[in-house]
Amino acid sequence: MSKPVAKSLHTVTVIVQVARRVLDTSGYSTDEALDIAMDCLGLAGRPDPYGLGAAALKQLIKGENDAAD
Numbered sequence: 001m002s003k004p005v006a007k008s009l010h011t012v013t014v015i016v017q018v019a020r021r022v023l024d025t026s027g028y029s030t031d032e033a034l035d036i037a038m039d040c041l042g043l044a045g046r047p048d049p050y051g052l053g054a055a056a057l058k059q060l061i062k063g064e065n066d067a068a069d
Contacts, residue, residue, distance in 0.1 A: 008052075015041065015056040020063065030060050 018037035022028055028036065034057050038044045043053075 012052050012055045012059065015043070015052065016059045016063075019056065019060055023060075023064075030057065030064065034060060 015034070015037050018040055019030075019033040022033040022036050023030065026033070034053065035044065037056075038053060048054075
């Protein structure tokens with residue numbers, strides 16, 4: 001059984017930063033960029049009981065909306 005993703009603001013920050021880099025350098029959607037970031041960080045397929053993936057997605061969407069304004 002794999003360990004769950006650690007509950008950490010730093011973990012969310014790193015996920016968001018990697019996903020933003022993917023978004024900036026590719027034509028992927030926000031969801032795809034998040035999946036790629038989680039995979040690159042070795043977090044894909046691990047239990048996420050604290051909802052860090054959802055928190056990262058929320059920050060990504062908020063950042064895109066802020067940039068569009």
